[in-house]
Amino acid sequence: METITEKQVKEKIYSLEDASAQVKKWQADGDKVVFTNGCFDLLHLGHITYLAEAASLGNKLVVAINSDASVKRLKGSNRPINNEVSRGIMLACFFFIDAIVVFDEDTPLETINSIMPDILVKGGDYTIPEIVGAVEVMANGGTVEVLQFVPGYSSTNIINRIRNGAEAG
Ligand SMILES: Nc1ncnc2c1ncn2[C@@H]1O[C@H](COP(=O)(O)OP(=O)(O)OP(=O)(O)O)[C@@H](O)[C@H]1O
Numbered sequence: 001m002e003t004i005t006e007k008q009v010k011e012k013i014y015s016l017e018d019a020s021a022q023v024k025k026w027q028a029d030g031d032k033v034v035f036t037n038g039c040f041d042l043l044h045l046g047h048i049t050y051l052a053e054a055a056s057l058g059n060k061l062v063v064a065i066n067s068d069a070s071v072k073r074l075k076g077s078n079r080p081i082n083n084e085v086s087r088g089i090m091l092a093c094f095f096f097i098d099a100i101v102v103f104d105e106d107t108p109l110e111t112i113n114s115i116m117p118d119i120l121v122k123g124g125d126y127t128i129p130e131i132v133g134a135v136e137v138m139a140n141g142g143t144v145e146v147l148q149f150v151p152g153y154s155s156t157n158i159i160n161r162i163r164n165g166a167e168a169g
């Protein structure tokens with residue numbers, strides 16, 4: 001039996017078509033829409049810190065996540081640890097995230113062109129020239145931001161610490 005809360009969380013998970021339509025409605029209402037993307041396999045403080053900062057840049061935050069197949073091509077056959085359904089639902093639980101969309105391509109370019117956000121962001125492990133969609137968003141009058149990086153935090157680091165039997169910390 002799905003609780004009301006579960007329903008509210010799952011309602012944040014959109015198809016690309018529906019996400020694009022919802023973003024246009026938000027923008028028509030005067031909302032500034034922020035967009036970011038990533039694998040978000042094992043969530044950590046770096047993810048949460050930059051996502052919360054991303055949300056503070058506008059009125060709505062859309063997060064596009066790589067499908068499982070896309071993550072495998074990008075990060076190796078032993079990834080992701082968490083599948084796309086669980087990654088999407090976990091991110092949708094954050095009050096400051098308004099929409100989740102899954103993309104299967106190697107890059108979010110098609111997704112970004114369809115959604116066309118006002119602000120495109122990535123975490124501090126990227127530079128603006130490396131950000132897929134930056135040219136397109138800026139050409140559309142939007143802005144691109146690199147947000148803070150929390151040193152020492154990565155999903156790979158978590159996996160390696162578990163493999164090496166690291167002490168909690
Ligand atoms: N330590 C961090 N501080 C801030 N942002 C981060 C940090 N690590 C990743 N990000 C951001 O989170 C998003 C998702 O990145 P990703 O899922 O690849 O994280 P990751 O921890 O680097 O994963 P992996 O170790 O598997 O490569 C990206 O936009 C990236 O810029």
Ligand SMILES: O=P(O)(O)O[C@@H]1O[C@H]([C@H](O)CO)[C@@H](O)[C@H](O)[C@@H]1O
Pocket residue numbers: 037038039040066074105106107108122126130131132
């Ligand atoms: O989680 P990651 O590896 O930071 O996310 C990747 O970001 C790429 C980025 O947008 C390049 O600017 C993207 O192309 C890739 O599909 C992953 O989402």
